[in-house]
Amino acid sequence: MARLLLVLVLVLVLAVAAAVAQSMASAAPSSSYRTYRCGWCPRRSTASLLPPDAGALTGAPCWFGGQAAAELAADGGFHIAAVGAGFFRGGRACGACYQLRCRGKNACSESGVKVIITDLANPATDTNRTGGGQFQLTRDAFAALTASRDDGQLASLVDAAVDVDFRRILCAYKSKNLAVRVDETSSRNRGHLAIRFLYQGGQTDIVAVEVAKAAAPYAAQSAAAPSQTKWQYMTRREGSPGVWRTSRAPAGPLRLRLVVTAGSGGKWLRADGAIFPAEWHAGAVYDTGLRVTEVAANTCGAGDDNDDGE
Numbered sequence: 009m010a011r012l013l014l015v016l017v018l019v020l021v022l023a024v025a026a027a028v029a030q031s032m033a034s035a036a037p038s039s040s041y042r043t044y045r046c047g048w049c050p051r052r053s054t055a056s057l058l059p060p061d062a063g064a065l066t067g068a069p070c071w072f073g074g075q076a077a078a079e080l081a082a083d084g085g086f087h088i089a090a091v092g093a094g095f096f097r098g099g100r101a102c103g104a105c106y107q108l109r110c111r112g113k114n115a116c117s118e119s120g121v122k123v124i125i126t127d128l129a130n131p132a133t134d135t136n137r138t139g140g141g142q143f144q145l146t147r148d149a150f151a152a153l154t155a156s157r158d159d160g161q162l163a164s165l166v167d168a169a170v171d172v173d174f175r176r177i178l179c180a181y182k183s184k185n186l187a188v189r190v191d192e193t194s195s196r197n198r199g200h201l202a203i204r205f206l207y208q209g210g211q212t213d214i215v216a217v218e219v220a221k222a223a224a225p226y227a228a229q230s231a232a233a234p235s236q237t238k239w240q241y242m243t244r245r246e247g248s249p250g251v252w253r254t255s256r257a258p259a260g261p262l263r264l265r266l267v268v269t270a271g272s273g274g275k276w277l278r279a280d281g282a283i284f285p286a287e288w289h290a291g292a293v294y295d296t297g298l299r300v301t302e303v304a305a306n307t308c309g310a311g312d313d314n315d316d317g318e
Contacts, residue, residue, distance in 0.1 A: 054169040055143040057150040070102035073126035087149035090127035099250025105179040111171040117155040181207045186298045194290045201257035210300040216267035217242040221258035222282035269304035
């Protein structure tokens with residue numbers, strides 16, 4: 009009798025284990041679901057071919073574009089692209105990297121296309137067009153997205169907007185550190201400094217920037233009373249949030265530190281030594297020596313949770 013009860017218990021345990029395993033298998037997403045949907049934004053967008061009358065993507069709104077940017081992007085497997093004003097958000101989207109995939113995948117490539125935002129789409133190019141996608145792509149980028157193999161296919165899609173899923177992905181510049189470009193409105197004599205960031209890696213946003221006077225090389229420091237660094241915060245320029253500015257930049261060479269989004273919080277990054285020489289000037293680009301590799305928890309928007317790509 010005891011043996012019979014033991015057998016019945018074992019059978020019951022095995023039956024329960026089998027039921028649980030089947031339930032977990034049915035609840036878990038398939039492999040294709042995980043590789044395609046995991047990490048993709050619930051919000052949808054559209055992508056279209058940059059119209060012929062739009063001209064080349066110069067990168068003027070982001071101070072980063074043109075042939076040089078296209079070649080640098082291609083080195084990491086990316087293309088350059090423009091986005092509509094709602095997504096561009098005054099420049100916050102500049103330099104952000106996205107992966108796009110068609111929602112109707114029959115005529116599109118499985119891996120989609122990776123793009124770096126370098127331009128603001130010109131609303132005038134959407135006149136009398138049924139397309140006018142939120143993402144506007146070059147011919148090479150659109151061909152990669154749609155798996156179009158010849159100019160005839162591309163020509164038929166000029167007035168079409170393709171529904172896409174998108175997600176923020178890591179930017180990777182193999183040969184570039186994070187750099188700062190001094191805006192033309194800057195004036196060293198007046199202490200006015202305005203900068204834009206270039207080659208921002210990772211999957212992050214810069215949310216705070218500060219500068220401070222750097223110590224002169226080989227300057228004597230008192231071990232008993234080391235000098236205290238006085239950091240001057242910078243603010244986003246109204247109407248151009250991609251530009252950070254201060255009207256109280258210290259004289260002399262300058263240090264730089266910034267906060268990037270990382271995980272669900274932020275992380276300070278500080279460059280060693282002076283980034284800006286004492287004779288810094290407008291239009292110059294300076295290497296910070298930093299490589300940004302952090303990943304933020306939010307992967308959808310170009311700057312904050314309100315980005316909907318629509």
